[in-house]
Amino acid sequence: MLASLMATFRTPELRKKIFFVFGILVLYRFGATLPSPGVDFRKINECVDAANQGDNAQIYSLINMFSGGALLQLSVFAIGIMPYITASIIVQLLTVVIPRFEQLRKEGQSGQNKMTQYTRYLTVALALLQATGIVALAANGNLLQGAGDNCDDGQFLADKGIFTLILIVLVMTAGAILVMWFGELITERGVGNGMSLLIFAGIAARFPAEGKQILQSRGGLVFGLVLFAALLILIAVVFIEQGQRRVPVQYAKRMVGRKMYGGSSTYIPIKVNTAGVIPVIFASSLLYIPQLIIMVTGGGDGTGWEQWVQDHLVKTTDWVHILTYFLLIIFFTYFYVAVTFNPEERADDMKRYGGFIPGIRPGQPTADYLSYVLSRITLPGSLYLGIIAILPNLFLQIGGGGNALQNMPFGGTALLIMVGVGLDTLKQINSQLMQRKYEGFLK
The missing domain is CATH 1.10.3370.10 (SecY subunit domain)
Known part of the structure; x- marks a missing residue:
């Protein structure tokens, strides 16, 4: 295992790909903690902590799993990767219903490129719809329902004017498009599936804080x-x-x-x-x-x-x-x-x-x-x-x-995603090592 790890970083091309992936993940996590304009970041963090202890804690945990906590904080990357995942699943299911999609799937690389383009268009529409819904909930004070009276009235928005709300929606939609581009860059120029690695990073980012919470309370x-x-x-x-x-x-x-x-x-x-x-x-x-x-x-x-x-x-x-x-x-x-x-x-x-x-x-x-x-x-x-x-x-x-x-975060869906993504990434690294006659990670 150690010899394979050393061989990975001794290979210039593979080392460059791994560092590229790390760089993209750092940018993704930075955008996930960067607040959108017009959002009181300190106030909304207090409300998120209260919401995670309230009656709706489980549904907030489900939301946090795919955004790394960014959605409830109304950050730039609040929408995250979910619109792209939803669009991909919809397009994949439509291949059974729509003959045109079935024909494109059988056309090889050219048809796959066309379906990818449709997925991107649908991602933008879903991101705009989701951002509008999230901002509307925040403006009405229902986003963090059950977190307390100071949060139910939406006090974490500095201004509820129409211009500010539209600006937040546009920033979140642009953030979702940028996250989609990050994922495609990782897939094209890095190692592993980009979208899966972004989800992996969002889940892993929750481990220290929630592990500390279990340690302190239990x-x-x-x-x-x-x-x-x-x-x-x-x-x-x-x-x-x-x-x-x-x-x-x-x-x-x-x-x-x-x-x-x-x-x-x-x-x-x-x-x-x-x-x-x-x-x-x-x-x-x-x-x-x-x-x-x-x-x-x-x-x-x-x-x-x-x-x-x-x-x-x-x-x-x-x-x-x-x-x-x-x-x-x-x-x-x-x-x-x-x-x-x-x-x-x-x-x-x-x-x-x-x-x-x-x-x-x-x-x-x-x-x-x-x-x-x-x-x-x-x-x-x-x-x-x-x-x-x-x-x-x-x-x-x-x-x-x-x-x-x-x-x-140590069980259930989060663990399934992390194990699946980790195994897939290791297999891709292993295949590239085998091409250069190195012994791989997986034996």
């Missing part, structure tokens, strides 16, 4: 147990993330001109967690939509369905919340895998190039076999995602943890 013993549990979960996540089912594929020999092609054996790798962390994000977002509606409409008077939502769907220690969250993750895992993995298309590609699965006839029988394997491996993958995501909630339910543990 004591050294609980903090040590949390770290030990996080280590065990980390090992289990790495083990399962690396797991895959390898479907053997044999290519028959064929003559093309005067050359002989084929006759090789390979496999189709189907990961246990084919869907990644997307189902967890979908389930989290859907679960908190009722509470967001209450916040936007200025409700929350403690009567009727609003109180039921607060007590059962938002409260993470309630069994209704835990069970609903778990079932939503399983549903979205099957849904996302069905959208992104097309057995018929894989079977047609194999048949076109003379490939077949030993013992399975080409064509529809191959597609049926791939569907069978995919359904069998998706079940443990969905259960794994659901269990990892609800582990912090179960700890709170069983141990009666307070607000300090409610924002625990």
